[in-house]
Amino acid sequence: MINIPSTIKISTRALRVNKMRSALTMLGIIIGVGAVIAMLAVGTGASEKITQQISSIGSNLIIILPGSTTSGGLRMGMGSQPTLTRDDADAILKECSAVQEVAPVLNGAAQVVYSNQNWSTGVYGTTPSMLTIRDWPLATGRSFTEQDIRNATKVAILGQTVVDNLFGNIDPLGQVIRIKKVPFTVIGFLERKGQSPQGQDQDDTIYIPVTTAQKKIFGTTFPGMVRTIMVKAKSTEDLAIAEKQINDLLRQRHHIGPKQDNDFTVRNLTQIMQVAEQSTKVMTLLLGAIASVSLLVGGIGIMNIMLVSVTERTREIGIRMAVGAKTWDIRLQFIIEALTLSLIGGLAGILTGITGSKLISALAGWSTIVSILSILVAFGFSGLVGIFFGFYPAYKASLLNPIDALRYE
Amino acid sequence: MIEQGEFVAIMGPSGSGKSTFMNVIGCLDQQTRGQYLLDGIDVSHMNRDELASIRNAKIGFVFQGFNLLPRTSALENVELPLLYNNIPGTERRRKALAALQTLGLEGREHHNPNQLSGGQQQRVAIARALVNDAPLILADEPTGNLDTKTSIEIMELLVRLNQESNITMVLVTHEPDIATYSRRIIRFIDGRVVSDERTPTTEGKNTMTG
Structure with missing residues (x-):
């Protein structure tokens, strides 16, 4: 020993x-x-x-973008020709079994005014599903209702950056702001989310009902036009299935022949992040x-x-x-x-x-x-x-x- | 054949084989032919660790160059064989202190070898040889590095230990004066024993055969 x-x-x-x-x-x-x-x-x-x-942009996320167009031999960038509609979004939710939530989005930049303050920000016309898809809870107030969507109500949900820049210390709930000179009532604001993977400030944003955006702010070139459609798959395993289902459905809905290119793009964001x-x-x-x-x-x-x-x-x-x-x-x-x-x-x-x-x-x-x-x-x-x-x-x-x-x- | 309690001096010129003889007796080396029985046990075919145990239990070494661990206190040097015999700490300390006391080194326990005189260092080495109650002490030119007065002191010490504690002493030396302290002188030349002069001693029960 x-x-x-x-x-x-x-x-x-x-x-x-x-x-x-x-x-x-x-x-x-x-x-x-x-x-x-x-x-x-x-x-x-x-x-x-x-x-x-990844979790901040929302989990199991798929984004559908309109395809590129060719005009006079020049190929325009992706999304240059809007091809997606709200009906596409509704159809995806109804027919694709791997999909949990769908939110159509019509967005653009707009000048926003409150009292003597003004601020330029991204305005997103969408549905209440958007907040679920992005796992983004409200800090206070309420979300849109089906009624708001149907009636194209002029109500807005603000991101924290917008709140900070327009209101300072004032409580924004119930205040009236003007987006492109159209008055909107603030019904709620979102919790702070921080930067996106690309370094953008995700809180510099305003959500309004998609119908309001179509009729009163951005207008549409054809009825029901939206810029993008956000989709949440049921689970990570369902992502690939959902992607395929959406692709098949939209090809059918947009009457794309077997040899033709898609007029839309389906992007699996989570996969890119993974x-x-x-x-x-x-x-x-x-x-x-x-x-x-x-x-x-x-x-x-x-x-x-x-x-x-x-x-x-x-x-x-x-x-x-x-x-x-x-x-x-x-x-x-x-x-x-x-x-x-x-x-x-x-x-x-x-x-x-x-x-x-x-x-x-x-x-x-x-x-x-x-x-x-x-x-x-x-x-x-x-x-x-x-x-x-x-x-x-x-x-x-x-x-x-x-x-x-x-x-x- | 060296009996228990004998005091034997091995003499001979350099290269005469006396060092090899000592190494074999000390279980540091093994002979190529013949047999060596230590305390009745044949150690010829033992492995390294078995030999180490035998050295630890039965043999104390005293060297010409003292061979104490540098930067290590006298006490710890003496404790060394006990350490490798797995004696618990407190008993180790007690035995080592007792051995140092026997050799008149009280007050020097915590000195390092470089703080001690040659004679004191050699006494620490003898204490180390004694501490495990080894029945055999091998002293290889123990006085080679010492002045005459100290040499006499060390030799008298070895004689006293031989007589009082019945410890077998085997001494290698080429100084006839030193050899006279022994009671039997074996002379080596060219690897052969050429003479073995002895004065009768008391019979020991245990025998050591070389």
Whole structure:
């Protein structure tokens, strides 16, 4: 049996004797562990941000855009010719089994005036389903009703940015604002949502009934015209099915022959975001992998110093063997020495990593998240490095011939 | 054949094989031919760890160069064999202190070897050899690095331990003066025993055959 506490004492004493050398050896591990933690924090921060943004635009989201047109040989951009109608939206909800909610949207920019304040913002004519699709609760007030849609009531729901710019400290509920000179009553305002994945301010927006937008604000080139249709699928698994169902339905409704191109585009937003999320995860792994190389280099530093230490202390090893130290007594002594170096280095590395992440957040403005898991992994890894790179020097020491070791000068 | 309680001096010129003989006796090395029985046990075919246990339990070493651990207190140096014998901490301390006291090193327990004189260092080494109650002490030129006065002190100490505690002493030396402290002198030349002069000693029950 081996006396562990005494072996630890012997090992730590040897490290204290060469303070400078021990500190420099630890530095390799400190930098390694610190780099792993900081890099993982940057990666986790980035992917966390993307996940947040995905949920902020609404989950399981599909957007239908009108197709491009060709006029005189010039292909116009996507959405240049409106082809979608409210009836399309209603049909999608009715006929596509994978779809949960549908909201037609007719939007545009408009100048909004309240009292002596004015503000230019995006005005969205839509239905109450919009708020469900975007997982966007009201802060106060009420949403539109079916009646508002039917009667094209002049009521508006405001985003927080609009509220801040038009009203300041005044309670906007029940106030009358003018959108393109048409008076609207404010019936509610939305909770703050922040930036979209593209960096737009999602709160700089006004929702009005889609019929009101069609008849009183933007007008239509043909009856029931809308610019886009937002769709929420029943679940993430249903997204692809919903996409196909919508595509088939709209081709049929728009009388598109088998060889003709669609006059609309179906976009699966969640999927695009998930791809982005996936790529940040890959980036996180890559950053972590690169950082672990420095941990590996730190480990080699430990092995180097331990080999030097074994050579320097050959005589000591000989004395210990002469008075009865067995193979594993010697081996453990050096392994514990290496382990102590790597674990203390690991602890200091954790502090360095956390501080480093905070610095990166403060200086570069990136969001970083130090996860407990990354700390545990980095610390555990540093321990493994210590055992792995400590073993060979320890093995070498334990195989010394006691007579030669005693005679070593 | 070396009996329990004997005081034997091994003499011979450099290269005569006396060091190899000592290494075999000390279980640091194994002979290529023949048999070595220590305390009636054949150690010829033991592995490293078994030999280490035998050294720990039965043999105390005293070297010419003292061979104390540097930057380690006298007390901890003496505790070393007990450590590898898994004696618990408090008993280790008690035994080590007792051994140091026997050798007149009170007050020097916490000195490191570089704070001690040669004679004191050698006494710490003897304390280390004694502490595990080993029945055999091997002294390889124990006075080689010491002045005459200190050499006499150390030799008298070894004689006293031999007589009072019945510890078998095997001494390697090339100084005839030092060899006279023993009661049997074995001379080696070219790896062969050329003479074995002895004065009769008390019969021991345990025998050691070399």
